[in-house]
Amino acid sequence: MSVRNEIDQINKKEDVVGVLTLYLNTDASNPDLNNGEWKIHLKNEIKEMKHYADNDANDAEKKSLKKLLKKVEDRVGELQMDLQKGLMITASADEELWEEKILQVPVTTTLHWEKTPATKQLQAIVQKYPKVAVIVLQKTDVRFVETELGAIREEITYSWDFESENWLDYNNDSPPGSRGSGQDHFERRFNENKHRWYKNIAPRLGKQIKDRGLEGAYLIGSSELVQGLETHMDKAHLKGVVNKNIGMMPNHEIVNEIYEDLI
Numbered sequence: 001m002s003v004r005n006e007i008d009q010i011n012k013k014e015d016v017v018g019v020l021t022l023y024l025n026t027d028a029s030n031p032d033l034n035n036g037e038w039k040i041h042l043k044n045e046i047k048e049m050k051h052y053a054d055n056d057a058n059d060a061e062k063k064s065l066k067k068l069l070k071k072v073e074d075r076v077g078e079l080q081m082d083l084q085k086g087l088m089i090t091a092s093a094d095e096e097l098w099e100e101k102i103l104q105v106p107v108t109t110t111l112h113w114e115k116t117p118a119t120k121q122l123q124a125i126v127q128k129y130p131k132v133a134v135i136v137l138q139k140t141d142v143r144f145v146e147t148e149l150g151a152i153r154e155e156i157t158y159s160w161d162f163e164s165e166n167w168l169d170y171n172n173d174s175p176p177g178s179r180g181s182g183q184d185h186f187e188r189r190f191n192e193n194k195h196r197w198y199k200n201i202a203p204r205l206g207k208q209i210k211d212r213g214l215e216g217a218y219l220i221g222s223s224e225l226v227q228g229l230e231t232h233m234d235k236a237h238l239k240g241v242v243n244k245n246i247g248m249m250p251n252h253e254i255v256n257e258i259y260e261d262l263i
Contacts, residue, residue: 018092019093019112021111023088024042042076068093085105099117101122104255130215131214137222143158146212220243226241226243
């Protein structure tokens with residue numbers, strides 16, 4: 001299920017006592033947070049909410065709110081070693097709703113107590129970092145990486161097989177067999193056939209985008225390779241290109257490059 005669909009499900013919840021929603025920025029790459037300052041921000045948000053519970057809430061609301069604050073604070077402590085750039089937790093007083101998401105993108109630290117889940121910030125970051133493909137080009141290797149909110153959901157690696165004259169797909173970056181030719185011969189064959197090879201794979205990539213319900217794709221690779229594939233891709237599928245030869249980097253770092261350059 002996509003995060004958009006999950007939000008739709010969360011938004012159906014309503015609690016007459018209240019729903020507590022936490023957004024916590026834990027991005028260690030932020031100079032203001034790289035020494036664990038997010039813990040102080042969390043304590044300040046909880047302190048302010050407890051003040052509301054003690055001074056403005058009715059008895060039922062006060063009891064439920066303080067109970068949820070304790071549960072949320074304890075859960076953040078349990079997740080501490082797994083946190084990435086952000087965290088979202090939403091929980092209802094009647095205990096029918098408990099939803100948590102460790103996020104690969106930063107959020108603004110806030111704490112909400114309302115009758116329904118406060119999903120506006122989550123909706124905004126889904127709009128900014130939607131469910132898309134990052135297509136990484138390395139001559140005869142094409143990596144299709146599905147990502148949403150900075151998280152890697154799935155990957156397919158296609159490699160051109162010289163013997164069968166076809167693209168073969170490999171899961172989990174499994175390497176193809178030997179090319180069976182020297183580097184000079186390989187370079188010559190690539191330069192002679194790249195137009196035909198990329199024309200061959202473009203429809204398969206387009207089908208993956210459509211079948212997975214993605215909002216589009218970003219191409220990343222050297223300018224020569226990106227232009228070679230871009231020519232054959234459906235323009236409606238393309239969200240942007242990055243001309244960087246960084247295909248040997250881990251997927252999450254490549255996705256970060258896309259975010260930094262284009263978003």
